[in-house]
Amino acid sequence: MPDATTTTPAPLVPHVRRLSGLMLRERVVEGLLLLAAVFSIFITSGIVFILVNESRPFFRTVNPIEFLTGGEWTPQFADPKFGILPLVAGTLSTTLVALLVAMPVGTIIAIWLSEFAPAKVREVVKPLLELLAAVPTVVYGFFAITLVSPVMQQVYAWVISFFPSLKENYPELPLFNVLSAGIVMGLMIVPYVCSLSEDAMRAVPMILREGSFGMGANRTTTALRVVFPAAFSGVAAAYTLAISRAVGETMIVAIAAGNQPTLTANPLQPAQTITAFIVQASMGDLPHDDIGYQSIFAAGLTLFVMTLGFNLLGAALRRRYRQAY
Amino acid sequence: MVNTPPVESLTPQPVMQPHSEPVGADAPVVHPVKAEVRNLSFYYGSFKAVKNVSLPFYEKAVTALIGPSGCGKTTLLRCFNRMHDLYPGNRYEGEIVLYPSRINIVGPAASPIEMRMRVSMVFQKPNPFPKSIFENVAYGLRLRGVGGRSELEARVEQALRGAALWEEVKDRLRDGAYGLSGGQQQRLCIARALAVEPEIVLFDEPTSALDPIATGKIEELIDDLRQRVTILIVTHNMQQASRVSDYTAFMYLGEMIEYDRTAKIFTNPSKSLTEQYISGRFG
Ligand SMILES: Nc1ncnc2c1ncn2[C@@H]1O[C@H](COP(=O)(O)OP(=O)(O)O)[C@@H](O)[C@H]1O
Ligand SMILES: [Mg+2]
Numbered sequence: 121m122p123d124a125t126t127t128t129p130a131p132l133v134p135h136v137r138r139l140s141g142l143m144l145r146e147r148v149v150e151g152l153l154l155l156a157a158v159f160s161i162f163i164t165s166g167i168v169f170i171l172v173n174e175s176r177p178f179f180r181t182v183n184p185i186e187f188l189t190g191g192e193w194t195p196q197f198a199d200p201k202f203g204i205l206p207l208v209a210g211t212l213s214t215t216l217v218a219l220l221v222a223m224p225v226g227t228i229i230a231i232w233l234s235e236f237a238p239a240k241v242r243e244v245v246k247p248l249l250e251l252l253a254a255v256p257t258v259v260y261g262f263f264a265i266t267l268v269s270p271v272m273q274q275v276y277a278w279v280i281s282f283f284p285s286l287k288e289n290y291p292e293l294p295l296f297n298v299l300s301a302g303i304v305m306g307l308m309i310v311p312y313v314c315s316l317s318e319d320a321m322r323a324v325p326m327i328l329r330e331g332s333f334g335m336g337a338n339r340t341t342t343a344l345r346v347v348f349p350a351a352f353s354g355v356a357a358a359y360t361l362a363i364s365r366a367v368g369e370t371m372i373v374a375i376a377a378g379n380q381p382t383l384t385a386n387p388l389q390p391a392q393t394i395t396a397f398i399v400q401a402s403m404g405d406l407p408h409d410d411i412g413y414q415s416i417f418a419a420g421l422t423l424f425v426m427t428l429g430f431n432l433l434g435a436a437l438r439r440r441y442r443q444a445y
Numbered sequence: 446m447v448n449t450p451p452v453e454s455l456t457p458q459p460v461m462q463p464h465s466e467p468v469g470a471d472a473p474v475v476h477p478v479k480a481e482v483r484n485l486s487f488y489y490g491s492f493k494a495v496k497n498v499s500l501p502f503y504e505k506a507v508t509a510l511i512g513p514s515g516c517g518k519t520t521l522l523r524c525f526n527r528m529h530d531l532y533p534g535n536r537y538e539g540e541i542v543l544y545p546s547r548i549n550i551v552g553p554a555a556s557p558i559e560m561r562m563r564v565s566m567v568f569q570k571p572n573p574f575p576k577s578i579f580e581n582v583a584y585g586l587r588l589r590g591v592g593g594r595s596e597l598e599a600r601v602e603q604a605l606r607g608a609a610l611w612e613e614v615k616d617r618l619r620d621g622a623y624g625l626s627g628g629q630q631q632r633l634c635i636a637r638a639l640a641v642e643p644e645i646v647l648f649d650e651p652t653s654a655l656d657p658i659a660t661g662k663i664e665e666l667i668d669d670l671r672q673r674v675t676i677l678i679v680t681h682n683m684q685q686a687s688r689v690s691d692y693t694a695f696m697y698l699g700e701m702i703e704y705d706r707t708a709k710i711f712t713n714p715s716k717s718l719t720e721q722y723i724s725g726r727f728g
Contacts (some may be wrong), residue, residue, distance in 0.1 A: 331572040333531055335585040335637065338563035345584075350575045443575045443623060 134157060137320035171421040172348060177244030178202075178414035187269045193381040193392075195401065197411040201413055204422055210298070210391035211426070214373050215366040217302025217387055218309055222362050225306070226313025227355065232315070234321040235343040246318065253311040262374030269293075269300035276388070290388055298387040304373045309365050314357045320354020321347050352441040360434025367427055370395040394423045460593035472498035476503030476691075479645065479675040480525070485539035485551070487520055487529065489617065495522040496699040501693075502645070505545075505668060507676040509690035509707065511683060513727065517699040518679040519553065519569075522647050526564040527557035562589065565638035566647040570654045573637075573657060578605075578614050579581055581622050581633055585641040604640035604655070604706070607673075608632045609666050628659025639674070646670070649680040650684065664689050683723055687711045693718045 176238045178185070189204015229249070234381050278291035280286045293299070324347050334344040348355070370393075378390025379400055392400075400415050406413040469606055473651075480502040482636060487495035495517045502508050510518040514597045520529075527550065529535040530687040537551035543563070550560050573581050582601040583591075601618075605611040610632040614625070631651060638646055649665070667689045670676060680686050684705065686693055693710040695703045695718075705709065714720045723726060 325572075327568055327570060327572045328574065329533070330528060330566075331568065331574065331634070331637075332584070333525055334528065334561055334566040334568075335641070336558050336588050338558060338585075341588065346574050352575075 124329065128354045135295060136336055138352055150396075165349065168361075168424070171417055171424055174417035175414065175421050177409075178411065178418045181414075182418070191383040193397070196210065196413050200411065202411075202418070203383075204394075204419065205396045206383040207419060208391060208396055208422070208426075209383050209385060210377065210381065211393040211423070213298050213369055213385050213391060213394070214302045214305060214369075214377060214393055215363065217299055218305035218366040218369075221303055221306025222309035222313050224361060226310045226358070226362070227317055228359075229310070229314045230317035230321060230355075231343050231348065234318045235339060235347060241445045242322075245352055246315065248310045252308075253315075255307060255308075257371040258368065259374070260304050261372045262371060264304035264376035265295060266301050268304050269295050269297065272300045272303070274298075285425060288408035292376065293388055294390055296376060296380075298389065298391045299376055301373050301377035302387060303374075305369050308369070309362045312365060313362050316361060317355045320351040320358065323354065324350045337423070350443050353438045353443065356434060356441055357438040360431060360437070363430045363434070364427055367423065370399055371395075393421050394426075398423075415431055447567075451655070476506045478502070479504035480544065480550070481540075481542045482521075483540040483542065484541070485521070485537070485541060486518075487524055487538070488517065488536040488604045489520075490534045494699055495524070497719065498696075498699075499696050500701055502675060502677060503674050505671060505673065506571055506669045506691040507678060508692040508694065509678045509686035510677065510694050510696060511681065511686050511722070512696035512702075513722065514681060516696045517566050518681075518696055520650055520699075521696070522649055522677060522679050523566075526561045526566050527551070527555070527644060528561075530557045530568070559700040560625055563643060564645045564647060565637050565643035567634050567649070569650045569652050571627055571634050573630050573633050576622060577619050578622050578625070578633060579618040582636045582640050584637060589641060600640055604636040605633075607639045607670070608636035609662065609669075610636055626659070628655050628662060629680060631655060631659070631663060637665070639670070643674065645675045645677065648676065649677070650681065652680075654683070660685075683711075683725075695722060697722070 170279055187202055187204055189205065190201060192201040192203045193206045193207050194201045199382040233246060237245065243257045273295070275291045280290070321343075321372075328350055329342055329347055332346040337345070374396040377393065377396060379392045379396055380390040381397065382389060385393070399418050401412060404412075466556065467619070478501045481536075482498055482502070484497045484499050486493060498521060500508075510521060512518055523529055524541060526538060540551040542548070543550055548555050550564070552678070574584060578582070579601055582604050583597050585595060586600055591600065592598060602611060602615075605614060610629060613629060614620075617624075624631065625633060631654075633650075635646075651667075653664050655663065664685060667676060667678065671691070678686075689711065690707045693705065693707045694701055695710065695714075695716075697718060703714055703716045710719060712725055714723065
């Protein structure tokens with residue numbers, strides 16, 4: 121009876137088969153996505169676990185209160201001190217200088233690209249800017265000590281000629297200093313701020329701009345008083361990423377900031393960041409049971425908590441300014 | 446699908462003379478002409494979206510633009526505040542003369558920003574700014590250099606009252622505008638447009654995103670506003686046009702087919718195409 125089977129209304133069967141095929145494919149894709157999500161959670165928890173676990177021996181020797189409040193970080197001394205504050209100060213001061221450069225410069229370029237630049241110019245400038253983000257940071261580090269820092273030294277010499285009192289305390293800017301490292305780090309971060317902020321502003325619906333132009337506003341007013349506030353949640357995301365990049369940046373500060381843990385907020389001095397310390401400590405071949413080696417994980421844990429804090433702050437900011445247009 | 450119109454119905458209307466008697470001998474009120482569109486054509490690049498249109502707009506009256514989707518109503522409306530200047534490749538031909546100053550709105554001598562200062566617009570979708578209710582209404586006032594807390598407050602209140610929104614928002618002027626309902630947001634946009642005391646207010650299907658109750662409120666509002674300002678309203682809702690307007694222009698494929706008093710258009714149109722459209726046979 122082979123004929124009978126071929127004459128039965130066939131079209132329904134492949135149709136159903138195709139449907140179930142689609143559903144299967146949907147399942148597989150869903151499964152892969154879930155796997156990716158689980159994987160990233162797994163990695164993050166893995167990192168946290170290692171950091172916590174590996175810093176336990178450290179905290180058996182060093183009192184955590186002392187660690188968090190101590191103003192001296194001298195792991196290589198005969199009588200080592202493990203107060204994290206100088207490293208935190210170095211991290212925060214380089215980050216602050218970097219943000220003071222990256223946020224205004226990045227935001228202004230983003231506003232210009234999104235609201236003023238002709239489409240053709242934007243299509244050229246934006247990829248170029250994004251290319252800057254691909255330059256290895258070690259290159260930026262050498263850029264800092266071979267160009268930016270010497271220039272800043274000249275600038276500083278010129279500035280203090282007007283302030284004799286400053287001259288007594290700080291006669292010159294050292295080659296390795298927070299200011300130069302921070303400025304270069306800021307330049308490195310500009311493309312991140314700019315690209316994300318520009319995306320956020322371009323996503324603002326045209327009808328909001330038309331509402332503003334329709335009231336008689338010019339481009340500048342529309343950009344600053346309507347588009348920027350409307351995009352602020354996305355801009356805040358850009359700033360959060362900038363902070364994370366700055367706090368976690370390693371090579372620039374390791375090369376250009378001086379690697380001297382000093383508890384100061386003065387950007388004219390050398391400093392050491394948490395990341396730069398970790399690089400320095402990892403490069404020496406310390407035995408694993410050495411307290412200096414273990415301090416790497418305590419420092420890493422501190423860095424992790426700081427970054428986490430900034431990210432939570434950023435998420436809160438984004439929620440606060442999310443617009444439902 | 447749209448039926449192809451009979452050829453003779455596409456003949457353009459004669460140009461209205463400014464300050465002439467309103468159309469229809471039975472006209473109860475004589476309005477002076479506020480603006481006159483003369484042989485206006487508009488091009489998106491090479492596409493001619495408005496074709497040689499001529500019609501008057503009377504002061505302190507509501508003129509409705511009706512016609513099937515894509516016939517050029519929005520395009521014509523947006524000529525009045527030079528909105529098309531925001532995008533490249535757009536071109537006006539002809540004139541929109543604004544009285545009494547006799548300035549040609551779409552002419553090279555008129556500045557788009559000045560025209561937008563004098564002609565306000567309410568959009569199809571409510572588009573309040575990401576600011577407080579107060580700052581939304583104050584936006585145009587600040588642009589015009591109105592300073593001083595008390596004057597701003599007085600004029601914001603006046604505009605919100607004018608838009609029938611004051612009672613609903615007077616206790617939360619500092620709250621964000623996005624907390625309002627859709628209908629309230631649209632009335633906020635009307636208040637924003639009214640606050641600057643424009644000569645003309647343009648409405649582009651202002652109720653198409655709203656529910657029937659919110660729509661009713663906006664229609665009542667437009668009815669009140671006609672005593673104070675010249676209104677142009679685009680609508681594809683024929684009941685709305687007949688309810689709120691004094692004059693109606695029917696457009697089709699970029700051309701102005703018929704212009705008359707609203708009562709005349711809806712009871713006894715002179716063009717068969719108009720008759721077909723208002724009786725719902727296409728569109
Ligand atoms: N930005 C634009 N560029 C090119 N063509 C457009 C643009 N906007 C509208 N059009 C065209 O112009 C014609 C009129 O559109 P529109 O004025 O929006 O019609 P309506 O408001 O009557 O529905 C339509 O054919 C539409 O496709
Ligand atoms: Mg339209």
